[in-house]
Amino acid sequence: MNEAKFDELLTMVTPLIQKENTMMRDALPARVKLQIILRHLATGDCFGSLEALYRVPRCSISSFFEAVCEAIWIVLRDFIKVPQSESEWRKIMNSFSKMWNFPNCCGAMDRKLVKIRCPPNSASEYFYYKKNFSIILFAVVDANYNFIYIDVGTNGRANDTCVFEKSTLNEAITANLLNIPNEGVFVADDAFPLKTNILKPYNTRGEFNEKHKVFNYRLSRARRVVENAFGILVAKFRIFEKPIPLTVSKVEQLVKTTCALHSWLRKITPNINLQHLLQREDWEKGCIIPGERRQVPSEAIVGIPQTRLGNHTENARRVRNMFAEKFITTNIVPWCDAS
Structure with a gap:
């Protein structure tokens, strides 16, 4: 997947996976979430490796994994x-x-x-x-x-x-x-x-x-x-x-x-x-x-x-x-x- 296709997919899923910032912390950008999940699917890298690469805790990756996958499915299922x-x-x-x-x-x-x-x-x-x-x-x-x-x-x-x-x-x-x-x-x-x-x-x-x-x-x-x-x-x-x-x-x-x-x-x-x-x-x-x-x-x-x-x-x-x-x-x- 080239950058243009990634951006196209990101535009489609962002409304479904982007959270609002709070007074306590900024929400993880939809771009980063999508990058992590696509890399996991494409390479098979474990959540621990992804944590080291993206500086995102593996527990956080586990928590948004299903939501991001579901969002991709929702926007692409008609294919x-x-x-x-x-x-x-x-x-x-x-x-x-x-x-x-x-x-x-x-x-x-x-x-x-x-x-x-x-x-x-x-x-x-x-x-x-x-x-x-x-x-x-x-x-x-x-x-x-x-x-x-x-x-x-x-x-x-x-x-x-x-x-x-x-x-x-x-x-x-x-x-x-x-x-x-x-x-x-x-x-x-x-x-x-x-x-x-x-x-x-x-x-x-x-x-x-x-x-x-x-x-x-x-x-x-x-x-x-x-x-x-x-x-x-x-x-x-x-x-x-x-x-x-x-x-x-x-x-x-x-x-x-x-x-x-x-x-x-x-x-x-x-x-x-x-x-x-x-x-x-x-x-x-x-x-x-x-x-x-x-x-x-x-x-x-x-x-x-x-x-x-x-x-x-x-x-x-x-x-x-x-x-x-x-x-x-x-x-x-x-x-x-x-x-």
Whole structure:
């Protein structure tokens, strides 16, 4: 973030975070508060290090941390926006078709664990495998690595179906409130349910033919945008390098804030070259080239072991089969055989 963008953000949040001076002391300037919080998010510096750098007591930093994060979220949350019109959805669908060769795709969805310190009086609720405590970040991303929906805060013990089924996005889709075109679908991994509007890979066990292989490749290629979006998030905000030693409410606010900052920066600086961070394909050799984001350690945002969901309707299977057939007949990509 350059100085001009910092000043732009400062102008937006100042009315929400600037306190009045009193007879006893002058209030800490909004500029300093914002500098401290952005540095904490970008570098992962602990409150003790920030205290030494800015000469602001760590107890004060802790006291305004959540308020500043909430202010950033309030002014930037519209940059994470679920489309409400058919034309907006078709714009995303056209981008997925043009950039990732997947027609009718409205978004790529995934979920990650965000590791936290053990919450008081609710340890088992947030306890997950390998003795970790966590909350879940569920997100949907457009073709340009922008978050268009996030759900933060479900405890780490919840299963993947529960996370999606209880999300406000699923409620809106089920109630047909979003004007999604009838042919629109979302791409996801095995952890999500197969539905007429959610596509996931074919099971490689049992009957698995060339058509299934091509479909899985094309779906994986489209779904890579959400993996890359999480990768960019981790690369830009080093706070995610280690489990976050904050309370659940502060971590929830932190995650929402970083996602909003990510989408804001992506949209106001769309021409910044991120290719060095991203996974990309060598079509001649038929292999994936890891991006530099893979070299950034992240112990705070991690994948969730997949649990395959086998129950789905005949209509859901029919829609997936229709896409699979299309990918070997009318919508072929020339490099697919090399993959």
